[in-house]
Amino acid sequence: MARYHVTTTINGDEVDFLCESDQTLLSALRDELVMTGTKEGCGTGDCGACSVTVDGRLMCSCLVLAVEVEGKRVETIEGMADGEELHPLQRKFLEHAALQCGICTPGLLIASRSLLERNPDPTETEIRYWLAGNLCRCTGYHKIVEAVADAAREMREV
């Protein structure tokens, strides 16, 4: 298959890369651009470890073809902290011990940010429903939900 040239914006920077026509966005991020913050769990849309946003929409990068992001805006975990300064969600995940092995964490952070952009004051139920597509084998979810609620509280104050 032919290699395609794709120009897109990732975390605010214009980026271009070559990819196969059937290569996923997840694989292009990790293998072509060596942006390995986005994780692969299942590769079939079930676990959410590969979550990114494309034009502001949360999706699984394992179910997006790399050629589809031509001209779009992609946001990944690498764009979340501002230099050394962690995003409030990242800080609260650490404070609440909302991660153990960490493979689910980038996806959960991206999904949580997407929730808080739409709903700055979610209930516990709203948080649990929004994050239902992100699986975590380690934490039992409770600390994650607490961390998201706490980050939301802090972000509402500033």
Next chain:
Amino acid sequence: MLAGGTDLLIQMRGDIVEPSVLVDIKNIAEMREIAEENGRFRLGAAVTGMEIMEHEAFNAAWPGIVDGAKLIGSIQIRGRATLGGNLCNASPAADSVPALIAAGALASVIGPDGRRAAPVEDIATGPGQTSLETGEIVVSFDLPERPPRSGDAYLRFTPRTEMDIAVVGVGVNLALDDSGVCSAARVSLGAVAERPLLVDEAAAALVGTRVDDAALAELSKAASAACRPIDDKRGTREFRIEVAGVLAERAARIALERAGRT
């Protein structure tokens, strides 16, 4: 054809399908919009689940279709999944399809021979099989006018509340006349046969009644009688047949409430 890719990319990964050419159909204007003309909605086949959920006027008119769209996967999946893909993937358990059938939606199909309209219930013919000819795509769904005092609902049974495949799904759409008597109804069942079914006998149990307990009991019986389900680890035959009856009654109660009769 690639819409949201939430079925197709998995099938490609598993080498279940190996397309030599893949056409992304998401950039065709008619397929991407929800349009309202003279009280009738045209729902683009490549509109995503999240976009449908966010469309207020569509939610007010067709809450049952939104019930179906809302149940497809997670937020991530709904950010991509389209109703055209849900229909054309032809899973017997596709969640938005019974609601579209109950609504009386017509699929607008375009192919090499031009445009034609087909009732949604005629598109899926069996697991992974459709009546579409080579080169044909579903462009949009045309919904009928919404009379006053009408309502629809879709319910499914799954072992988990989110991210699961329907063991049974039921869509009910009904309209009431001035005196609260049911003047029209459509009932559709998912996951209880090789394809989603339109069940005329179940609708007939409601028409001409006040949708009271006796009518709902008849509806329930007719819905169970129409099932010819598979027997698997997710639900036995007997279980699916019984649940179809129970869900039909519950969905009808919700549709009735939405139709606004006190």
